[in-house]
Amino acid sequence: MLKLMQNTAIAGAMILAAGAALAEYPEKPIEVIVGFDAGGGTDVMARTAAPFIEKYLGEGASLVVKNVPGASGQIGITETAAADPDGYTLGTFNLPGMMARTIDRESAYDVDSFTYLANVVNDPNVIVTSQKGGLDTLEKLIEEAKANPGAVTVGMSSLGGDDHFMLIKLQELTGAEFTIVPFSGSAPARTALMGGHVAMGILNISEVAEFQEELNVLGVAQAERSPFAPDLPTFKEQGLELLNGSMRGFVAPAGLPEDVEAKLLEAFGQLAGDQEFLDAMAATANPVEVVTGAEFKALTQDLHDLAKGVWEETPWN
């Protein structure tokens, strides 16, 4: 009899404990879907951030990175959007790329498919010119592009990405006209610039920080000077309101339970103040700019609208 009571008590205690554990998110590993190969910029961001998020989610939390590459990240983000909104599937998110994909092709997700956790990286665009041409200041560059519309060739990575939107903003601001040469990635574009095969290039600051002696960097599209390359002037300093960059962050499927969302937002929000995290990101050439929750969603909506506007005027395919 005593034994039965004991057993019942233990069973009861276990049920209670299980109930408590259910409330205690996370109780199993959290999968982070990265839409690119291991070792790429987005993958490195996810793997660098993972241990810090584990720390902030509390005892026993574990993040597992899963690479689902293909179609410029579209396969991975589609999988994230379609996953159960239970907080055990997160995904990396790239702007403006992920939004451009909803416009230039058919996609199974849109702005409202996600719970926006945090944008972590903002890698501002830079305009560079080849040292083999004479266009070593912003003034000369724009003058040349206005005098001979289309004569300045611009190397960049694919159409519909941050580089492309940067050029469109530049054209709208100055009225100059350029010829786009979309390489399959930034590194080949940068190499073509160094070889003098294209005159100008649009890259990101992390991609030119190591190449400052080989290229003319004319300006950075960020409000403040970047700690990455403090010697480089912004466009704002040169009288041009030009802000643009490539952003990478984390999202979850739309419709997360409120407590889970709150817990994740709190964890991601703490990244910005963690010096150890900032140092780790700096070592892998990722300029950090943490934007969480509603603000992140608003940012995504803005970029979507910008991309849509561009698409309607000058579709790129």
Next chain:
Amino acid sequence: MYSDLLHALPDVLGFYNFAAVIIGVIAGIVVGAMPGLSATMAISVLVPFTFGLEPLVALGLMAGIYNGAMYGGANPAGLLRIPGTPAAGATPLDGYPTAQKGQGGYALQVAVVSSAFGGIASAFALMLLAPPLSKVTLLFGPSEVFWVAVFGLASIIFLLGGNPVKGLISACFGVFVSVIGADPIFGTDRYTFGRLEIYDGISIVILLVGLYALPPVIDLLEVPLKTETDANKLGTEPIWKTLPRMKGYWKTWIRGSLIGIWIGILPGAGGSMAAFMSYNEARRTSKTPDTWGNGEPEGVAASEVANNADTASALIPALTLGIPGTAVAAVMLGGLLIHGLQPGPMLFRENPDIVFGFMWQFLFGAILLVFLGGSLATNSFARLLNLPRPLLGSVIIVLMLIGVYSIHGRMFDVYLMLGFGAIGYVMDKLKFPLPPVVLGLILGAFAEENLRLALRIGRGDWTILFQNVTSLIIVALTVAVVVGPLIKRRYLSRRQASAPGQEPGSKTGTQD
């Protein structure tokens, strides 16, 4: 700079760092020898695990795997007519007939010594000439690279074998496959039928495994009883006894090394193009071109020396400019990035110990090949032929399925591979040569993208393609490659010379 090179040496010789290279080479040989598993895949699987390792341990593993796999691919290529990696695509042309003659052991020894020679030459190029050679890469803009691709396609002509029409059909099929996926400039869908899985194009590994590996395996299983004669025909002798027989290959080795290093420096082409071009050149300049394709061990030497010679040299543009020369180098860049090593001119100044250490690891990896590969090849892999054929065939099929599935973790890729396998089987039975398909796939995409980029730079003006010296030199080479043999053939036919030898890759059987 050279003092930095010496300064990095002690670290490399440390226990863990050196052990990493040894383990890498062994793992690489095994991975390379398994059809469907390639160096690119092994290293991409490894990259996430290297997060917690010391940089030189991680890089040593990668350097070892790269070197090992480039040679490992020769084992099934020679013994079973199945290239273990894309880079070994040219190895079966002569490796398999050689093995059929009962010299399989010798073919593998030629492969390992040639691989080591190519790897060592490439490592020296990387160590001593990286900065100046990276300037060569800068000369190659889109229009120049376009001509390189055309040059490569033109040399396919020699791989066509006895029947140029069938060969051209094969090449066209390869070029067609290269068109599938998003177009390189605008991202327009081409033949994807809405499948995101092929939006990035058809992976070369999937095509290769299906096309090359499946038909020989079916072949193995079709004739399960012809095994008994092969058992003791390996002709394995200790490697030091066979070395003197190889000394006549020195010209092929030097030529193949130079070709491999050059192809490695150019972005995008990779080991298979190097191997095919080296094979071509060696055959073209040979005094006895008729024996080629029928078991000329020098053909194995030509192919294997070149596919290892592009390993370290592919890292020259990768380390100095951030553009990988091969797919493997691209994955390695990811591995470097994880350890905070940003490719670029500053890399050599900021992290000399690690960068130069990495180069030493390439050199040691290549040297270790002779010891590890030599003993592994003669003692274990060559015994493959002793296995009962049904068992061997099934094991290979399982490996292929696992290998292809693990590239992206998708069943779709497996079905795609089986589809290509069916096509390959039919092509094989109808005696269509397979190498032009692979080259067509690689070079077709390469030519298209660069032609379109060049035309955009020239704003639609075709003369941009002929506007500088580098382009014109490659155009001249291409013309020479196409017209030269025609003139030679006319000259030969006047002298009533016999027709070229048997079709590459065809079975010579066990009759001799």
